[in-house]
Amino acid sequence: MSMNNQALPGNAIAVALRKCRSAFVNVGMLSCVANILMLSGPLFMLQIYDRVLTSRSLPTLAVLVGLVFGLFIFLALVDMIRTRMLLRVGHQIDVAINQKTFGLIMQLPLVSRSNGDGLQPARDLDQLRQFIGSAGPIALFDMPWMPIYLAIVFLFHPLLGFAALAGIVILVVLSFVNEVLTVRHVREVSMLFARRSALGEAGRRNAETVRALGMAPAMMRKWSEVHDPLLERSRRLGDVMGTLTSATKAIRLLLQSMILALGAYLAVQQLVTPGVMIAASIITARALSPIEQAIGHWRNFVGARQAYARLNTLLSSLPGDDGKTALPAPMKTLAVENIVVVPPGAKTPSVQGVSFELKAGDGLGIIGPSAAGKSSLARAIVGVWLLPKGHVRLDGAAIDQWHPEVLGRHIGYLPQDIELFDGTVAENISRFEEESSDEQIVAAAELAGVHELIVKLVDGYETQIGESGSTLSAGQRQRIGLARALYDDPFLIVLDEPNSNLDSEGEVALTRTIRQLRARDKIVIVIAHRPSAIDAVEKVLVMAEGCVKAFGPKVEVLKSVLAPVPTPAAAKKQNKPASSSEPLPPLSIPRFLGKTASVHAMPKRDRK
Numbered sequence: 001m002s003m004n005n006q007a008l009p010g011n012a013i014a015v016a017l018r019k020c021r022s023a024f025v026n027v028g029m030l031s032c033v034a035n036i037l038m039l040s041g042p043l044f045m046l047q048i049y050d051r052v053l054t055s056r057s058l059p060t061l062a063v064l065v066g067l068v069f070g071l072f073i074f075l076a077l078v079d080m081i082r083t084r085m086l087l088r089v090g091h092q093i094d095v096a097i098n099q100k101t102f103g104l105i106m107q108l109p110l111v112s113r114s115n116g117d118g119l120q121p122a123r124d125l126d127q128l129r130q131f132i133g134s135a136g137p138i139a140l141f142d143m144p145w146m147p148i149y150l151a152i153v154f155l156f157h158p159l160l161g162f163a164a165l166a167g168i169v170i171l172v173v174l175s176f177v178n179e180v181l182t183v184r185h186v187r188e189v190s191m192l193f194a195r196r197s198a199l200g201e202a203g204r205r206n207a208e209t210v211r212a213l214g215m216a217p218a219m220m221r222k223w224s225e226v227h228d229p230l231l232e233r234s235r236r237l238g239d240v241m242g243t244l245t246s247a248t249k250a251i252r253l254l255l256q257s258m259i260l261a262l263g264a265y266l267a268v269q270q271l272v273t274p275g276v277m278i279a280a281s282i283i284t285a286r287a288l289s290p291i292e293q294a295i296g297h298w299r300n301f302v303g304a305r306q307a308y309a310r311l312n313t314l315l316s317s318l319p320g321d322d323g324k325t326a327l328p329a330p331m332k333t334l335a336v337e338n339i340v341v342v343p344p345g346a347k348t349p350s351v352q353g354v355s356f357e358l359k360a361g362d363g364l365g366i367i368g369p370s371a372a373g374k375s376s377l378a379r380a381i382v383g384v385w386l387l388p389k390g391h392v393r394l395d396g397a398a399i400d401q402w403h404p405e406v407l408g409r410h411i412g413y414l415p416q417d418i419e420l421f422d423g424t425v426a427e428n429i430s431r432f433e434e435e436s437s438d439e440q441i442v443a444a445a446e447l448a449g450v451h452e453l454i455v456k457l458v459d460g461y462e463t464q465i466g467e468s469g470s471t472l473s474a475g476q477r478q479r480i481g482l483a484r485a486l487y488d489d490p491f492l493i494v495l496d497e498p499n500s501n502l503d504s505e506g507e508v509a510l511t512r513t514i515r516q517l518r519a520r521d522k523i524v525i526v527i528a529h530r531p532s533a534i535d536a537v538e539k540v541l542v543m544a545e546g547c548v549k550a551f552g553p554k555v556e557v558l559k560s561v562l563a564p565v566p567t568p569a570a571a572k573k574q575n576k577p578a579s580s581s582e583p584l585p586p587l588s589i590p591r592f593l594g595k596t597a598s599v600h601a602m603p604k605r606d607r608k
């Protein structure tokens with residue numbers, strides 16, 4: 001199979017295919033038996049013509065009929081077994097790599113930006129499995145028999161052999177034409193299909209916005225922009241396939257008749273018997289059948305090959321996480337060393353050269369205007385984005401030395417878009433861990449100050465929260481997300497705007513939680529736009545345009561950023577002379593403080 005040619009040693013699909021080698025050998029052997037049995041038809045015919053008809057012996061006919069009966073039943077059995085074997089090979093390959101494929105689906109968004117459908121790898125695997133279990137590979141296994149059939153026809157008479165050979169050559173040329181004409185279409189159809197899935201999913205996810213803003217017609221137009229070419233390509237692909245299939249069929253039928261005619265000519269010349277004439281025609285048809293079948297399945301074959309290549313490239317491009325040494329739980333320091341962060345698929349960094357160090361019990365507030373790179377920094381600190389430069393270290397060890405699952409236990413992260421999963425509140429808090437204890441779940445909820453809120457829900461901790469937590473309010477989601485971040489007593493807790501949806505009660509609870517965490521010698525990093533979230537931290541890092549503008553004790557930093565000297569450029573832009581008394585962009589501190597906060601509010605709060 002040409003699929004094996006692309007397999008690199010050691011890649012997951014190739015390894016899985018290699019494990020199925022014995023099954024392939026068995027299918028090959030069964031194909032031998034099947035093809036030999038397939039000769040019984042023409043041989044039967046030969047016997048009828050040359051023996052029964054000439055000798056007029058009915059007992060011979062009866063024996064022949066009995067024999068052919070048995071042989072065909074056996075053939076059906078062999079055929080069934082080899083189909084089943086291939087189905088199981090497909091199954092086994094799926095079992096071997098479906099988890100890796102899902103891992104890929106979850107990992108890809110962290111390393112690249114796709115504008116297609118994120119589920120493509122799963123669909124590729126489905127396609128591969130379906131092809132392996134279909135009649136397509138059977139045609140490939142029957143292919144080696146073609147020369148043998150051809151040799152038999154040659155043995156009947158060289159002229160018959162050359163005619164059959166000509167037919168085979170024409171069909172082989174047709175399959176090449178098929179390959180050339182379909183490859184591009186199949187790839188394009190699959191790409192358009194992925195884009196359509198992505199669009200459909202986005203429409204479904206944003207159904208409320210679409211309705212409220214009357215965006216349905218615009219969305220329909222976008223849909224048509226993808227769907228119409230998809231239809232068009234599919235039709236063209238169908239046309240190509242249809243034409244070639246019809247041509248193949250016509251050529252096969254024509255050839256069969258031509259062989260018959262040639263046989264008749266030879267029989268008239270008494271060079272062959274009439275039985276040979278018929279048998280040659282049937283055997284030629286048999287020899288052509290694998291190519292005809294292959295052409296019929298060509299689209300799936302090309303699709304499976306492309307799916308295999310895509311999956312293979314992805315599976316071998318991502319670094320494995322195996323074989324990392326188990327490190328002790330971190331409990332002392334977090335060091336960020338001159339890191340540069342480039343979002344997946346982006347060309348320019350969103351964070352440049354950030355360094356700071358925190359020790360157990362420290363609380364750091366990260367502030368700065370929108371797009372300053374705060375969330376990017378948070379993602380780098382918790383290890384979800386790869387760093388082109390610099391290191392994030394816990395107790396001295398760079399976080400990429402940890403196995404992600406192990407590291408995850410030491411990290412609490414509340415992303416800006418909270419991202420809960422379909423399941424119960426308890427499952428979400430326990431991060432869907434199988435061996436979670438109720439005590440741990442309740443402890444996390446209590447630490448997050450959300451226990452009372454949860455027990456008031458209809459089914460308490462067992463409340464089903466729906467897809468992405470759709471049955472909860474945004475504030476409820478955020479507080480349950482906080483409990484999830486605190487589950488299992490992590491050492492480093494990074495909260496990205498944890499108060500963006502909170503009411504005052506929620507904010508009080510959050511401040512209390514951060515204090516408790518610090519008292520337990522954890523490191524807490526809070527990203528915030530509003531001051532209340534950083535009540536309980538004592539250090540502040542100010543970011544703007546991806547760089548650190550200030551870092552240090554909260555009181556000092558806030559004092560300095562509240563009275564910045566504007567850059568000459570900023571002053572010029574505003575058409576005002578530079579003055580040291582006005583807070584100015586790019587830090588947009590007034591936004592950070594909120595409308596009602598006075599300039600002096602922060603230090604006072606801090607003293608409290």
Ligand SMILES: Nc1ncnc2c1ncn2[C@@H]1O[C@H](COP(=O)(O)OP(=O)(O)OP(=O)(O)O)[C@@H](O)[C@H]1O
Nearest residue numbers: 343344346350369370371372373374375376377416
């Ligand atoms: N996934 C991404 N792909 C490409 N660029 C990104 C991605 N995420 C962020 N960026 C870019 O990085 C920059 C910093 O974004 P980031 O989300 O870190 O800002 P932020 O400070 O958290 O802003 P906000 O206060 O609005 O949350 C932005 O210019 C943004 O366009």
Ligand SMILES: [Mg+2]
Nearest residue numbers: 374375376416
């Ligand atoms: Mg952000």
